[in-house]
Amino acid sequence: MGDIQAYLASKYMSGAKADAILSRSEAGRPKKKKRRIDQAVPVAVGDGTGLLIADEDSLGNGWGQAEPEEEDTDVPVVTAAAKTLRLKKSNWSLPSASSSTQPEPAAEEPPAESSTATATSAPPVKKRKGGLLTAAQLKEEAEALAIEEARKEAEREQERLEARRRRRAEGIEDDEDLANDDDDDVDDHPDHQRTVYRDRSGKIVDAQAERAEQIKAEAEDRARQAAKKDWNKGLVQRNQREVEAQRERQVASTSFARSANDRDMNDELRNEVRREDPAAAFLTQRKKKGPQRPKYTGPAPPPNRFGIPPGFRWDGVDRSTGYEAKLFQKINERSRKAKEAYQWSTEEM
Template sequence: MSSGQKAGLLTSKEIQEEAARARQLEQRAMERLAEERRKNNDDDDGEETIYRDSSGRKVDPKLAKAEQARQRKLEIERQERKMEWGKGLVQRNEQDRRRRQLEEEAHKPMARYADDVEYNQGLRDEDRWNDPAAGFLTKKSSTSTGKGKQMVRPKYKGGWKPNRFMIPPGYRWDGVDRSNGYEDQFLLQQNSRKSLAAEAHAWSTEDM
């Protein structure tokens, strides 16, 4: 850019560096301006170039540069505040938690052993997305995790044919029956036996 500032998205470190650079440039410009003013006061006979803007007014280039540096510093500080305000509550809490954790880790010994209670508890409380036993083996209290989360297994939504044990299909089933028909034959034989038994009972008690 014409102002010397980097274009595009900037990290907080780059914005701080830009702010420090702008402050240094402003300080140097003010020092040069004061030095030249002292020289001009000492030597009033020297001719000086007059600069004018588009409207014809006299412009001091040193003051213009100092004002430009000041505006750039204000813009960098505004971007810093904007980035800080743009952080959500969750990100700030996570940043505070990490800072406290680093401070605590700095006072702990370097070596960790198998009987480290805090380390083992942290491993137990960690959520793993691919843990098949997380739903029924891991029992986490609401005080240790802060949330009483419990794993809910998804279920198939839709109609399906009954079987001997009334086991529903998995939630990824596409609805296509790929069996060899044994369940249908088994249930048909069971139903026919029950029907014959009901008929025999009705026939035997018909004269009563």
């Protein structure tokens, strides 16, 4: 615990509190003894002629004694005696009559191909272990198996292509090559190069059919919306609109030049009925074909302000409240008084 507090105080704290923690931790920590590094014995190598080769660095002060070095280190120091030191092998050797001086051959380096092959080879598949496996382990095992299968398949395909290339180079073609050529022709067909779309379940989806169905649904929706706009219109307005549309199509198909002898224009103007036409009373009107409602043919009914005739089943009995009669009486009386007032005002003139 003290080491943690000392570490936090040295790294993340400052001030008197940090100094107190550091001083307490240093006071409680045992001081390490200063160790003395033993100097190795200088090595002298000779060839038997009295010539010595000595390392001057190992002499220290020049009298064969190394100067003591004192280090206060926190890491453990490994001291090895002169007998246990592994000295560097010297190239000097003693001459002998039986053998001649020959340099030792250097160690052969391993070939680079093996390392390359090892580096490029796929990772080995771990053997299946018994017992329960976690999801991560199962996923890792499945991925390793898939990678191994893909590698093997690629190797087989590469071998097959190499063999096929060699056969073609030699001018030999067998049934397999012909079948592969047919397969290549089939793969080059545009239908086989078309993109295949699938849904979430993996089922193949025909994009063109989906697009056609979407266009059909949009057309039906537009027709439905147009029909909804005609719901609040009467049958007469619909027929009139259809007649106008037919007329527009007919006009579009006719020539642009029109003369006074145009039969269609003259018939249209002749059949049009105008209220201000003085001959409209005695002109023969074409009778409309089709069923006609029966009309009332009995005695004259009492007048009403709207001019609506009674039905053909009316028996002639007035069942009203008399309001229409009083209304006409008041109207007549008002007009009579206005006429009398005008006559009286102009009588003495």
